[in-house]
């Protein structure tokens with residue numbers, strides 16, 4: 001771990017890089033598999049999450065300032081467009097964030113980085129909604 005000024009480190013570096021992101025994504029889908037309020041959210045995902053996990057790990061590593069392997073492989077994220085095929089309302093957004101909050105608590109140190117990650121993911125998850133207001 002670098003001893004430099006933390007303000008100069010990326011979030012990716014602060015949390016410890018690829019290992020913690022790997023554990024975060026594994027925990028995220030494990031929670032999604034078990035949390036009752038995430039049952040509908042889990043149901044819109046593929047039964048086999050191997051590829052989904054691999055891609056989310058690449059995406060989050062890049063999003064946190066790590067290697068740009070996601071874009072190298074898949075081009076511009078176009079994340080909202082990629083989600084248009086799934087029905088995402090308020091309930092799905094909230095369930096997604098609930099799974100992520102638990103997974104972060106289980107796997108990511110330090111606490112302030114964990115909180116910063118969740119705070120930054122919250123508007124991103126909200127932006128992924130594609131159902132009219134008032135529904136769900």
Ligand code: HEM
Nearest residue numbers: 044045046052055056059082086088092093096124125128
């Ligand atoms: C807000 C609620 C969200 C829902 C309901 C949702 C749902 C989904 C679903 C169903 C898939 C397809 C995976 C599969 O078929 O197994 C997917 C893929 C993916 N999601 Fe989400 N998602 C949400 C939010 C987010 C957010 C906030 C991010 C980013 C941090 C994200 C990142 C991704 C990525 C990177 C993929 C893979 C896309 C690709 O193939 O390139 N999702 N999501």
